Amino acid sequence: MILIADSGSTKTDWRFLTADTVLAQAYTAGFNPMYQEADEIYKELHEVLVPQLKDERPTAIYYYGAGCSSPERNKRVEDALKMAFPDSLNYVDHDLLGAARALCGREPGIACILGTGSNTCLYDGAEIIDNVPSLGFLLGDEGSGAYMGKLLIKAYLYRELPDDLAQSLKNTYNLTKDGILDTLYGSSIPSRYMATFAKFMHEKQKHPVIRAMIYENFSEFFERHVLKYKDHDKLPVNFVGSIAFHFSDTLKQVAKKYGLRVETIIKSPSEGLINYHQELLQAFGTPDKSEKQ
Structure with missing residues (x-):
């Protein structure tokens, strides 16, 4: 066993x-x-x-x-x-x-994780043969829930959100500037806190400002990671993780813009x-x- x-x-x-x-x-x-x-x-x-x-x-x-x-x-x-x-x-x-292993089995492909954090690899059916490095929460994590949360919270604190969105976000999470910063910098895993705001973005994804952030999140992910792999336009691109699963429609739209073939999207491996x-x-x-x- x-x-x-x-x-x-x-x-x-x-x-x-x-x-x-x-x-x-x-x-x-x-x-x-x-x-x-x-x-x-x-x-x-x-x-x-x-x-x-x-x-x-x-x-x-x-x-x-x-x-x-x-x-x-x-x-x-x-x-x-x-x-x-x-x-x-x-x-x-x-x-x-x-x-x-979960996404590709014994077949070659590009495997992507989009959850709290993000990562990608080129897989030959047996081993990982290339990996554009994931730089973690501070320097990278494009495409992830944490990166999505950072885009939202920065826009909120910089007063760049429309009033309706800003008020809704504040009321939903009882936000204050000091509360956000204390929680973020006092956390042993800050990405986990930032990723909690992805739920709000999913609920508001039809709002044009939120939709633009989601597109930005996925566009940065594809450009900085997936497009760097050899034969990215020929191999299937597969995804696992809560962000890929819940934002799958938008993810596919952005992938299509880059000429990528999305084959599998699952929530959990x-x-x-x-x-x-x-x-x-x-x-x-x-x-x-x-x-x-």
Whole structure:
């Protein structure tokens, strides 16, 4: 029995499965080792995940997570998993590989994550062969919910929103300048706070000012990321994440402007990852310490 995890900065979706059955589904807060240490991650695992699994324990854990882009960061997650599940084999990799496996399977394509944050890769059907770097919340995250929130809040604080939108935004979130800045700069994961404003933009997406922001968000994403890949106009472009899913109509419109072929848009990679790992279990069985699937 194995446990697979799809972890973003906001939430983590856990699936406990065998080669032919999903035994359990669980949720915890999201993790990002760019901002969090092993002890903080372990606390959530111990207090929230372990009770949901009752007495069952996995023989192996496959964790695909935001921020897992270096050995040092991956080790923070590995250490937390080892504390929570001392007898399991733990494999930690980037959520981008999870997205590529879930979206493309064994076929080549461009895989994109558009959720709280954003990332992309060129996938050859087996491995990630190119990745325009995701620079994170401070320097990048174009296309994401956090970037969308930044566009909205900057316009609000700079008094660039029409009065009707500004008042509606203020009333919805009880906003003050000091409250925004205190929450933003006092948060260990500021992108999570900014992404909360994407819900407002979805509700107001027919307003011309909001529609222009959404177009700007996706246009910057395509120009700074997807268009940099070889054969971007020939390969399918696939998306996973809440922003891609809920703003799919606009996303497709902007993609069409750049001559891109959007093939798949899903909210979560979990179902694709379940299929991927169950196929491996059927072919190879439960891994041991000498093999990594």
